[in-house]
Amino acid sequence: MNANGKTHPHLGFGLGLRTTHYQAILNERPAIDWFEVLSENYMVAGGKPLHFLDRIRAHYPVVMHGVSLSIGSADPLNKHYLRDLKALAGRVEPRWISDHLCWTGVQRKNMHDLLPLPYTEEALQHVVARIRQVQDFLGRRILIENVSSYLTYVDSALSEWEFLRAVAEAADCLLLVDINNIYVSAQNHQFDPVEYINALPAERVQQFHLAGHSYNGPMIIDTHDAPVIDPVWALYEHAVRRFGRVSTMIERDDNIPELPELIQELNHARAIAEPLYRERAA
Numbered sequence: 001m002n003a004n005g006k007t008h009p010h011l012g013f014g015l016g017l018r019t020t021h022y023q024a025i026l027n028e029r030p031a032i033d034w035f036e037v038l039s040e041n042y043m044v045a046g047g048k049p050l051h052f053l054d055r056i057r058a059h060y061p062v063v064m065h066g067v068s069l070s071i072g073s074a075d076p077l078n079k080h081y082l083r084d085l086k087a088l089a090g091r092v093e094p095r096w097i098s099d100h101l102c103w104t105g106v107q108r109k110n111m112h113d114l115l116p117l118p119y120t121e122e123a124l125q126h127v128v129a130r131i132r133q134v135q136d137f138l139g140r141r142i143l144i145e146n147v148s149s150y151l152t153y154v155d156s157a158l159s160e161w162e163f164l165r166a167v168a169e170a171a172d173c174l175l176l177v178d179i180n181n182i183y184v185s186a187q188n189h190q191f192d193p194v195e196y197i198n199a200l201p202a203e204r205v206q207q208f209h210l211a212g213h214s215y216n217g218p219m220i221i222d223t224h225d226a227p228v229i230d231p232v233w234a235l236y237e238h239a240v241r242r243f244g245r246v247s248t249m250i251e252r253d254d255n256i257p258e259l260p261e262l263i264q265e266l267n268h269a270r271a272i273a274e275p276l277y278r279e280r281a282a
Helices: 019-028 048-057 079-092 121-138 160-171 179-189 193-199 230-243 259-281
Strands: 013-016 034-038 062-065 097-100 103-106 109-115 143-145 174-178 205-210 214-216 219-221 247-250
Touching: 013 259, 019 048, 019 259, 034 048, 034 247, 048 062, 048 079, 062 079, 079 121, 121 160, 143 160, 143 205, 160 174, 160 193, 174 179, 179 193, 179 205, 179 219, 179 230, 193 230, 205 230, 230 259, 247 259
Parallel strands: 013 034, 013 247, 034 062, 062 097, 097 143, 143 174, 174 205, 205 247
Antiparallel strands: 103 109, 214 219
């Protein structure tokens, strides 16, 4: 139960499902509570990824996480993509589906990046309408994730956290709060990440992401290729104090280590969160 008394499904502590770990998961049945799958990797008619996903989901809860919804684009929503997404959800029966508060291209050109939006009233109304369309089509509420960013727009009239909150409330969607993305953007744009977390509506926060990043001169890049750093762990601790029991997972997309190393990092998240859960319940 979160700070406002609303109950969301709590899956515990999970990992992103990666091909390099398929066989180890099936052979060892490690102490991982759930897996997040990248939707686009499984939106196919068959093959090895779906074969392993079907076997793994028989033993673990699964959620779906996309990178191609492009909810902020001026292009029409991609109906073929939405149909494939809904079909995969029918097969996988995920606990929830998420994507990003961003745009990935325009005029049918994919930039292969998660690009930030201008935080304006016009953009807000546009995104809210599109999220509502997606939710109506899928027949469920979705989770929207904050992205890391490396530029801002001069036309923005709201802070990122004000915009994210307004989107969630107006669209009646839920939030996937990426703690590392908040840290990265806070360092790049010089804002207070604690203020960001404190401004989000607790009743809509259903999942956390944790990840590592890299440095490119003065800029921090969200690369998911390294362990979580201490300041991000500290920000995660604050988020748990703020939001309570929220499903947490670690993302690693490059320099992927063996499964025991990721489990050790995941257990560090447990060690931070579980005493705080008990403290709140006392």
